[in-house]
Amino acid sequence: TAGEAVPAAQRGSWTSFVKSLASMSGDLSSMTAPSFILSPTSLTEFPAYWCERPELFAAIGDAQTPEKRYLAVVEWFISTLKGQYTSRNESMGSEKKPLNPALGELFYGTWPDKNGRGKTNLLVEQVSHHPPITAYVIENASKGLKLVGHNAQKTSFSTGSIIVKQLGHAVLTVKLPSGSTEEYLLTLPRLRIEGLWYGSPYIELTDHSNIVGGGWVGSVEYKGKGYFSGKAHSFKATLNPQPGMGGAHKEIVIEGQWNTDSHFVSGGSGPFHNVSTPKEEVHAIGGGTGGEMGPMETRELWKLVAKGIRENDFDSASREKSRIENEQRQLRKEEADKGTTWELKHFKHSESDPIYEHLGKLAKLTPPTEDMYVFQENWPETFKA
Numbered sequence: 001t002a003g004e005a006v007p008a009a010q011r012g013s014w015t016s017f018v019k020s021l022a023s024m025s026g027d028l029s030s031m032t033a034p035s036f037i038l039s040p041t042s043l044t045e046f047p048a049y050w051c052e053r054p055e056l057f058a059a060i061g062d063a064q065t066p067e068k069r070y071l072a073v074v075e076w077f078i079s080t081l082k083g084q085y086t087s088r089n090e091s092m093g094s095e096k097k098p099l100n101p102a103l104g105e106l107f108y109g110t111w112p113d114k115n116g117r118g119k120t121n122l123l124v125e126q127v128s129h130h131p132p133i134t135a136y137v138i139e140n141a142s143k144g145l146k147l148v149g150h151n152a153q154k155t156s157f158s159t160g161s162i163i164v165k166q167l168g169h170a171v172l173t174v175k176l177p178s179g180s181t182e183e184y185l186l187t188l189p190r191l192r193i194e195g196l197w198y199g200s201p202y203i204e205l206t207d208h209s210n211i212v213g214g215g216w217v218g219s220v221e222y223k224g225k226g227y228f229s230g231k232a233h234s235f236k237a238t239l240n241p242q243p244g245m246g247g248a249h250k251e252i253v254i255e256g257q258w259n260t261d262s263h264f265v266s267g268g269s270g271p272f273h274n275v276s277t278p279k280e281e282v283h284a285i286g287g288g289t290g291g292e293m294g295p296m297e298t299r300e301l302w303k304l305v306a307k308g309i310r311e312n313d314f315d316s317a318s319r320e321k322s323r324i325e326n327e328q329r330q331l332r333k334e335e336a337d338k339g340t341t342w343e344l345k346h347f348k349h350s351e352s353d354p355i356y357e358h359l360g361k362l363a364k365l366t367p368p369t370e371d372m373y374v375f376q377e378n379w380p381e382t383f384k385a
């Protein structure tokens with residue numbers, strides 16, 4: 001039976017929802033879930049989690065040696081995980097079902113310059129609706145940093161948990177003061193969504209992800225309770241100089257909890273990352289007003305749905321959600337009739353990614369290539385101010 005976290009009136013529908021997950025395949029996003037588990041936020045806002053500690057991102061550009069730069073990349077990456085995977089539990093009591101973005105949905109944001117870290121800009125576009133795919137770019141031009149990536153999910157169900165395989169990857173480009181550039185490939189962890197029967201879902205990370213570039217090849221292994229430290233949200237990062245580029249360097253191993261802190265186990269000593277300091281949410285540009293993005297700006301598009309969810313007025317939330325979905329269906333139908341397709345605003349799809357191929361080889365990644373969404377470098381005026 002469903003737990004205390006489920007409102008009494010929704011226990012039955014929650015139980016049948018969880019049971020129906022077992023037969024679901026591939027794409028969870030379009031499943032109808034009981035209202036208490038709905039989040040008022042669209043998945044297009046999630047790429048902001050990559051930069052809620054803008055000073056750690058900026059530090060990559062300030063690092064003076066390749067080893068320091070690589071460790072700055074690893075520290076920034078590990079420090080994003082708390083926001084990416086535990087913040088909804090903190091802000092809303094449990095993991096929730098985000099709004100499923102419409103094709104062409106947009107989210108623009110910025111983190112202002114502070115203490116010399118430079119200004120960081122975020123641009124997100126929903127580049128596919130079915131399956132849902134979100135593309136993003138985060139740039140701190142003053143530090144020569146640009147992160148471009150895309151995200152999709154493949155879900156399955158196993159022993160009471162939802163397993164989410166993340167598809168997609170990100171590439172961080174670092175322009176050095178010398179004029180040369182370095183690239184880092186980041187792949188993403190697998191998720192287990194647990195606590196479903198109790199109605200209080202939360203994420204544990206499993207499997208591993210890779211951080212490859214700047215002469216280094218690293219793998220981050222994720223474990224939950226009962227594995228290497230017995231603690232939830234544990235990880236172990238094993239970082240090696242790329243064969244032939246090692247010189248005097250040797251393997252670095254770091255262990256700890258990604259949602260709190262970690263330390264060097266070998267190849268260094270003392271503390272590594274620590275995410276106890278406050279994070280800094282992105283400043284949404286035109287959020288809720290559309291601004292220059294017009295009706296496709298995420299908070300404008302979902303305004304009434306989000307209001308309904310926040311105010312427990314689920315009739316109006318679901319009416320508004322149906323209205324948006326019908327409008328979208330109508331648009332797709334008109335395109336099909338005219339023989340046109342929706343044109344992306346900021347990205348171009350490509351079947352392969354040369355940087356993924358090159359760096360992925362060093363970590364023996366499979367598949368040997370992945371598709372990518374190439375940012376068209378068309379930052380809107382609003383970012384130039």
Ligand code: CLR
Nearest residue numbers: 028029037046084095096097098151153164201
């Ligand atoms: C999206 C990309 C971000 C990290 C991230 C965090 C939470 C994930 C989300 C991604 C994808 C969608 C997701 C969500 C948690 C729950 C939700 C898997 C990977 C699914 C679709 C909803 C499950 C419904 C139950 C909570 C009932 O960088």
